[in-house]
Amino acid sequence: MEKFDGATLLGLVAAVLTTSSFVPQLVRTWRLRETKDISLWMFLLIGAGIFLWMVYGFLIRDLPVIAANMVSFVLVSLILYLKIKYR
Amino acid sequence: MEKFDGATLLGLVAAVLTTSSFVPQLVRTWRLRETKDISLWMFLLIGAGIFLWMVYGFLIRDLPVIAANMVSFVLVSLILYLKIKYR
Numbered sequence: 148m149e150k151f152d153g154a155t156l157l158g159l160v161a162a163v164l165t166t167s168s169f170v171p172q173l174v175r176t177w178r179l180r181e182t183k184d185i186s187l188w189m190f191l192l193i194g195a196g197i198f199l200w201m202v203y204g205f206l207i208r209d210l211p212v213i214a215a216n217m218v219s220f221v222l223v224s225l226i227l228y229l230k231i232k233y234r
Numbered sequence: 235m236e237k238f239d240g241a242t243l244l245g246l247v248a249a250v251l252t253t254s255s256f257v258p259q260l261v262r263t264w265r266l267r268e269t270k271d272i273s274l275w276m277f278l279l280i281g282a283g284i285f286l287w288m289v290y291g292f293l294i295r296d297l298p299v300i301a302a303n304m305v306s307f308v309l310v311s312l313i314l315y316l317k318i319k320y321r
Contacts, residue, residue: 154293161290164283171275184271188258196251203248203298206241211290212299 158211166215169222173229182230190230194223245298253302256309260316269317277317281310 176182197220204212263269284307291299 154290157286157293158290161283161286164279164286166283168276168279168283171279172273175273175276176271179271181271184263184266184268186259186262189255189262192251192255192258196248196253196255199244199248199251203241203245206244207296209294 155211158209159214162211162215166219166222169219169226173222173226176226176229176233180229180233182233185226185230187227187230187234190223190227194220194227197223242297245296246301249298249302253306253309256306256313260309260313263313263316263320267316267320269320272313272317274314274317274321277310277314281307281314284310 172185176185197216200212201216201220204210204214204216259272263272284303287299288303288307291297291301291303
């Protein structure tokens with residue numbers, strides 16, 4: 148793991164933003180119980196991609212990439228579950 | 235830029251998956267012209283985050299991070315445009 152520098156800090160802010168972006172979608176889907184306007188393919192592809200990003204983060208030992216994608220994967224999985232449940 | 239190794243290849247596959255994930259959502263929103271079930275906050279946050287990821291990619295000179303986020307930013311901006319247009 149590299150030293151905690153400015154670039155890592157920026158990466159962590161980016162990580163917090165992209166990861167937290169799935170929270171309002173999860174809350175909205177949970178409340179509305181409607182998913183017609185959401186693309187199943189979007190969340191299948193982004194879920195698979197996020198999983199690979201996480202593996203990539205471990206390979207390049209990059210903290211922001213690992214942390215962001217680990218949490219995002221859980222959130223996207225929950226949105227996918229609701230999308231399939233309320234399709 | 236580091237050499238083109240296995241980790242970079244995996245990163246590029248991850249990049250293609252997460253970036254291409256926005257295409258089916260864009261197509262769906264374009265066709266349906268309905269965005270009720272989509273969270274505006276999700277796409278605002280992910281757009282801001284993707285922009286910072288792109289800057290981060292330049293700082294750490296990481297090809298997959300730069301490429302993925304550059305294309306994703308355009309796609310997310312288009313989805314945001316449609317979300318605001320058909321809110």
